[in-house]
Amino acid sequence: MIYLIGKPVAGILEGLTHWLQTMGTANAVLLGAIxxxxxxxxxxxxxxxxxxxFGVGLLSTQTYAPMAAxxxxxxxxxLALGLATLVARRKFDKAQQEGGKAALVLGLCFITEGAIPFAARDPMRVxxxxxxxxxxxxxISMWVGAKLMAPHGGLFVLLIxxxxxxxxxxLLAIVAGTLVAGLAYAFLKRPEAEVIAKAA
Known part of the structure; x- marks a missing residue:
């Protein structure tokens, strides 16, 4: 089973990595966006x-900008979904509001998976x-020439x-993306049934 699933997945990962590498760094902003x-x-x-x-692999070649992006x-x-639960609090039920607080902490630690509960519940908007x-x-990160020497750590890397x-x-890059994504979802989000029932 591992062989049957592992080989195609490995092939996909290898293909994506090759595609990124062949782009080069001629258009850094486009690369950062991708x-x-x-x-x-x-x-x-x-x-x-x-x-x-791809980013971690480039660290060994002293190429630090992609890892920052x-x-x-x-x-x-x-971070964005945590922000959305604060901005549009009335659209989220109690469990989601608590999940938003946890997502903010996970976001600061660079744990993207903190957004999965929201994405699983409302993928077409999230x-x-x-x-x-x-x-x-x-x-923005590539545009400002940001460089990151560590492969993990989130904002706590600032302590180094x-x-x-x-x-x-x-920080500007992170704040800009968080505001755009968070405010967009706060606007698009439909109120949960539990919230509607309480308001009725």
Whole structure:
């Protein structure tokens, strides 16, 4: 079973990685947008992992900009959905509001999977919002020339001197993508049945 499933998945990952590598860095902003969007496409799935593996692989060649775009974009979905539960609080039931608080913490730690409960419940709205926000974050990160020397850690990497440069540009990228995705979903989100029933 592992052989039957593992081979096709490995082939897909290899193909995606090759595709990213052949793009080069001539258009850094476009590359950042693509990597950022990939990080938010399946939130921990094969596409997400292909982008992440690409960034980690480049660290060994002292190429640090893609990793910055990748980690910044990977923080966007949980941060954005946590923001949405605060902005449009009345549209979410109690469990989702609590889930939003947890998502904010997970987002700060670069754990994209914190957004999965929201994506599983409302994929047609959550995924497009997150992909657009992640792509924007990745593009801005590459545009400001952000570089990240660590493969993980979220915003806590800021505690390591020189791990992220420039810090303000990097934070701007994360905030911009989070605001776009979070506010978009807060607008598009339909109130939960439980919330509607209480209001009736």
């Amino acid at each position: 990597l950022g969007g990939m990080m938010c496409t399946d939130m921990g799935g094969p596409v997400n992992k292909a982008a992440y593996a 990748i980690m910044a974009a990977g923080m966007v979905p949980p 995924l497009p919002c997150c992909i657009v926000g992640g792509a924007l974050t990745g593009a 001197p020189g791990a992220i440069t420039p810090v303000l540009g990097y």
